[in-house]
Amino acid sequence: MESDGGARPRRVTIRDVARASGTSITTVSVALSGGAGVAEATRARVVAAANRLGWRPNRRASALRRLDPRLVGLVYEVEQDFQAMLVDAVYTAGAANGLEVTLSGATRHHRERRCVAELLRDNVQALLLTGSELTDGDFAHLARELPVMSLCRFVRAPGVDAVVSDDQMALGQAIGHLRELGHREIAHVDGGDVSTLSARRRQAYASVMEEQGLSDQVRVVRGGSTLAAGAAAAHALIGEGRTPTAVVCYNDMVAAGLSRTLRQLGLRVPEDVSVVGFDDGPTAADPTTDLTTIVQDIDGIAAAAMGLLARRIAADALVAPGQEELVVMPTRLVVRSTTGPVRLGS
Structure with missing residues (x-):
């Protein structure tokens, strides 16, 4: 890299x-x-x-580790609520598997590649990566040096294990819920172009819409992963002149930004537009947001990842191409106040 x-x-x-x-x-x-x-x-x-x-x-690394350190480096995106919860779950699962965890947080001015470089200088024995900046080629390069795990992002790279949520199931749950409420005009605000996770959820949305007989209603609006991206998507939806009756968003932050901006623009949520998020982080559960969303099994994801990494480290060998493991975790829907029956006349 x-x-x-x-x-x-x-x-x-x-x-x-x-x-x-x-x-x-x-x-x-x-x-x-x-x-x-x-x-x-x-x-x-x-x-x-x-x-x-x-x-x-390395004095810092020496202070962090025992003689047999089993030290795992975790890169996470600081501004993402979901990843903050994931960090806590990883700490717990790490302790249960005899692993220590050291962190490096990615921000706008401290990018993911810099985080990885810092953790490598700390002599970590494995890397746990949650961000969206690294390419599959970067993952493959790192996997030639030490065990690498992709968390919540599907990666096609030799030697790289992954633990992900079932996006097809998740979008099926979200769109199925909206269909039961009478919605047909269901749009999707994606995560932008950076993350392969965004592409997978975009594909899952289109696939489920087709299964529901709604191929002619597929409508994807460019988004991102922040409140600002959700606000921009709200303006884009209104500006196109045909506001959908429901929107499924890439994550909770986008959904919250979308909901707030729709209300500022004079639309009611959920009476005019129902909104569904993804992650069930603190933003979704906040009473001022009260967002219907997809729940990822954070504890299960962390436990599966750390258990697999513990086995990889104990084997003291790199993962051979073709021997990678992919663990797919189920999701569930939690219904709150941002979804309701389709408005009359739609």
Whole structure:
């Protein structure tokens, strides 16, 4: 993976020393820390490789880890409510699996690639990635160095495991609920062009609409993942001159921004337009939003991911192409006040 512009040169890690000395990461960790259980000839070979590569102890990483660290690096997007909840679940699941978790938060000015570089300098033994910036090629490159898990985003990359929610089930639940309320004109505000997750949910929306006999009603509006994206989508829907009776959104933040802006523009939610979100984060449950939304099994996702990573780390081997695991978790719908029967005359 290319380094982020202006980033410091990549630090030599114990993984590099392990490759150079022909030993495992655990053996290198024990040998360099002076622990027992390593033959003197092996220790000498490890030390020689470390000196040749210019390895130096990482004080921050040393403070974070035990002798056998089993340290997992997690990259998450700071502004996303759902990912904040996911971080808490990952901590809990990590502890249950004997794993420690260290974080790096991605923001507008601290991008995902910089987060990954920082975690690699901390000598993490595995990476857990939740963001949308990295390409499948980036994932594949990282998976040649250490176990990599994609969380809540389906990735097609050799050596990369993934734990995701069932988007087809989720969109089926959302659109099925709206159909029971009499809606036919059901639009979708997507997550924009950056994330492959947005594309998967867009495809699931179109597929479910076809199954419901509503292919002629398919209508996708460009969105994103923020309140501002939802507000912009509301203006776009109104500006097209044909306001749908219901909208299914990429996530809760977009749905909240959409709902608030529709009301500011003089439309009632749900009397004029029903709105469904995705994630059931704090924004959805807030009484001022009270959003009908899709619930992802956060605890189940975290438990599946950390259990699989624990097995990968214990095996002390990279995931061979074709041996990746994909875990798909079920979703459920929670109904609140932003959905209601289709308005008369629609």
